Amino acid sequence: MFFMRSINTPDTFPPRSHAAKRQSILDAGARVFYQEGFAGANIDMIAAEAGVSRQTVYNNYGDKEKLFAAVVGEITERCNARAFAVLGTFPDRPRNLEADLVAFALRFNSNCTCDRDGKFLRKLIQSEGARHPELFASWRTEGPGKVWSALAARFARLAFAGFLDVDDPDIAARQFLALINMELQLPAMFGETLSEEDFVLSTRRAVRTFLRAYGRRDGLAPEMAETALQA
Amino acid sequence: MFFMRSINTPDTFPPRSHAAKRQSILDAGARVFYQEGFAGANIDMIAAEAGVSRQTVYNNYGDKEKLFAAVVGEITERCNARAFAVLGTFPDRPRNLEADLVAFALRFNSNCTCDRDGKFLRKLIQSEGARHPELFASWRTEGPGKVWSALAARFARLAFAGFLDVDDPDIAARQFLALINMELQLPAMFGETLSEEDFVLSTRRAVRTFLRAYGRRDGLAPEMAETALQA
DNA sequence: GACGAATTGGACAAGTCCGTCTAAAAATAT
């Protein structure tokens, strides 16, 4: 029993290195800022959550504001990196277009928009974005700015290969994201999570609607598309 | 010059009634809570914004928490009332389906989701919803709970009359809203507003995608639908 | 084992904010 630190933090009794402590401060900061907002969070909570003295927080990050910036920066980076990793799994030559897009949408949501980092950013940007726009500037250029156009490029490729009928790939990409995120927003606002089945079901319906709008209207079969891709 | 009260509040020199003061406290509370969040807002700001002494705030609402609840309650009511008013203008017998849906979407957004009350609720629910779920419970049942199904009913009617090909009106309604709100979310997070042209343009594209997904695929003309409705 | 660096716990000043109280001023009703 003597090696018990805190209730909510993983038990890290064997003393951590300097770097490990820096990291647990960031993690604790993320948790507390997420729940309490910037104004509501206090350094003592964060220090306790991180299993560290308050002074160590100040030694490492100097300031509540600077700590917040560090947390936002780290999470922005992680979030964008993960988004691009998932973008790499976009189906370029789908064997079953609908199923492949559903799988991709599920991956994208559960790894990017629905995970802890994604929820953190959405909530914090919503509540602090207007007050500290500089803080989220890098998220904005790297996140929506690049992810959207990268996704648009993948849709354009799919359209060129004959799988889709897309006039404006940028719009299509954004509408795709809007549709697959639809059901997640309201529960996220209340800190709830969708059940796995509802999650899959709503994603299926989103992709189906997307394909009804952007699927090919002429009678071209996917086989034709294969040959078109090779040309 | 002697009749100057505050910089940001409308000049209301002729003394206001009790009710008028109660109202300006609510309005000021909405503004301040919106910008600063619950934890960041302080009563002195609100009193100053309302052109009222701090004590009057306490006399009328007793408590910061109770004032917040009152503000949320009032705005929820206004917001839902306006949403249902706009829902009443849904095109039941469209002469031009696309144009009528665009007009409806523009009305809905600018009067409900995009106006001050709508932005207030979205932001506050995002930042305080997880902490005070009871506060927003009435918004949730009256807002999304009823607006969505009312909109679904209108779409169902449109489908029955032959204008649309809708399998699940509930999903269609939610997807319609997701599409027409798409471009508004990101700017709203940073306190920016879309230009009027971009607003209209994005609404047009949303409705077009919606109609590509839910428009009739067989060759039935809207004239046929008219006769079907009368039967 | 010993040395320098990092960490701890707690005390501390300064500031903020909530909610209460009071006496004077203003508004309202009679």
Added chain:
DNA sequence: ATATTTTTAGACGGACTTGTCCAATTCGTC
């Protein structure tokens, strides 16, 4: 005009936070 109620400005206590300081302790490394 007078009595009653509301409003105002300001002071106040208490609680909470931020950020600094410091002496004692622990850690990493030689």
